[in-house]
Amino acid sequence: MGRWMALEGTEAVAYAMKQIAPDVVAAYPITPQTGIVQTFAQFVADGEVPTEFIQAESEHSALSACVGAAAAGARAMTATSSQGLALMWEILPIAAAMRLPIVMPVVNRALSAPINIHCDHSDSMGARDTGWIQIYSENAQEAYDNTLQAVRIAEHPQVRLPVMVMQDGFITSHAVERVWVEDDDAVRAFLGTYQPACTLLNFERPLTFGALDFYDYYFEHKRHQVEAMRRAKDAILEVAEDFARRFGRRYGLFETYQLEDAEAAVVVLSSTAGTARVAVDNLRRMGWRVGLLKLRVYRPFPDHEIIAALRHLRAIGVMDRAIAFGALENGGPLWLDLLAAAHRHGLHIPIADYVFGLGGRDITPSEIEGIFTDLMQIADRGAVTRPVTYVGVRGELPLPSPAEWSLWIPEATMAGD
């Protein structure tokens, strides 16, 4: 029947891991992921989970051990943050290219330098094109649910790709929330037994894993990966459907809030969606038609579906918690993807980027209200004048406040009608 528990974000993931009971977990501690490995270590120490737990001497080795274990036909998991993910980088594309269904919770944290333990998305965004599926969670409940679903997605016969499940460092990882956890048996039934397509430990049919490709085969193998990533979208929805049927909580590629009749909306990831919802509510009370789209699945990027959901807007704001240095206007990766998707699908409305919250800097509802105010002005002008705004940074031009703009609102609303 399941039950309510008071869990931190990391504990919610550790609890999901206990229920998954992976054959092998190999991990290395790093703030703010530590709660996951510590809690899981206690489950192992108490004999509550039969997992072979490898306390690796580095994240690089942790993921390497997961690759070996997964190739051997085991369910394998690890978890990390920030520098740890950066250290794993070499092995990330290998895990994906070897088509190993490794699941890795990532607790988002800023990358050094300067060293900083708090949340932004520069770690996982840096790994966005390594061939892993990336799912972002708003809160502890989603982190728990997404971790369970990630196992099924990764092992889906049409996919067989590794999956990262993100949650925001400290904001989610270290906050205690009410989390509904399902019964062990129900989770087990949902997950099923892993049936690897081929394994290293088959002595009757010895296989070579990780062979050398030259120019005559490498490209075809990469092309297969593209196909797997393309098919992942349907698999993610199929797994979400089964999850909803069993547990009642429904997930899609993204979630919308007050978007249907909105003129302007923001696209956000993870915990910021909660703050943005407050801003939307505040402005809606003032008669503003604003909404939001919270992206859950970032890789594969659901371009078609997102654009369809945003097509009716007059202005779009992307909230990026990372910078793609040197890329277009030094904006964020999410914005770049959205611009490309808009172009691809013939969407000609202004899309502005709002980079925020780096190194764990707080983002407030009033700042997001400022973003909406800016977006309403953009909608009115029909063009973006400042493509990238760094929100809440000393020395930057401030965003307009809703108080200034609200005088104009009735007219703007009429123009939109």
Next chain:
Amino acid sequence: MVATPLNLKILSEKRTPLSGGHRMCAGCAEAIIVKQVLLAIDDPVVVINGTGCLEVSTTIFPYTAWRVPWIHVAFENTAAVAAGVEAAYRALVRRGALPADRRVVFVAFAGDGGSYDIGLQALSGALERGHRFLYVCLDNEGYMNTGIQRSGATPRGAWTTTTPVGKVMPGKPQWRKDLTAIVAAHRIPYVAQVAPSHWKDLMTRVRKAVASGGPAFLNALSDCNRGWRHDPAQTIEVTRLAVETCYWPLFEVEDGVWRLNYRPRRKLPITEYLRLQGRFAHLLRPEFQDLVAEIQAEVDRRWEELLRRCGETA
């Protein structure tokens, strides 16, 4: 099960896990050592192979020279991958997905670059955690797969492409790292130093290593005629001289007890070893007499230290 006798005639009839037709160089010691190691093991074997000559030359897709389960992931993580495979095996046996009634041996092969240098951390971690596997370092004293660059295992005075012999530099200026002793300091059940020239000793060490349960480590001197610059036919002779000059002593450390496994009847001067190899050719010039004397003194010092550790008389 009675172990296959270490008899050349019988061993030659055994099917080798590494088949012929691979693309290793003629005279490569790695291929010889791999066959010696795997022919010594009668149980089912899983091979974990770090990036290097052995890996690239035996698994060019869509072909493979391996008749046993084999995995390669990257360069510096051979021990970590082996740890994962071994942990998976134990987990799968425990949950009944694999039979429990056979003994599977996990053998990791990596070069000196992947063991002394970039992979030292992964190796140390796996040894400390006590994974049950045999790690064989194929020590050819340099980064040979990338074209002969110096490593922590390259001996002093050796020419490599990154320690070239120039007007002011006589090859590699530093002494080599003593990885066997570093591994022994982990106090794992079994450590040994071996050479393909002494095949019966090597295969005996493999059997002891496997019987120890592990983690076990073998450091195998792996002549590379391309990098060491000599006739491919001299591989066994060169490694034999490494042993006879006491440059590469054969010994083991079993549960912390050091034991000398071979004592040359007459310890040959190091020049006997150096003169066969083009990488040391410059050392035979008169201006490097002092360096050769230093190398001889270091060989003597390390040999005497080993004798003391093994409780042998000088």
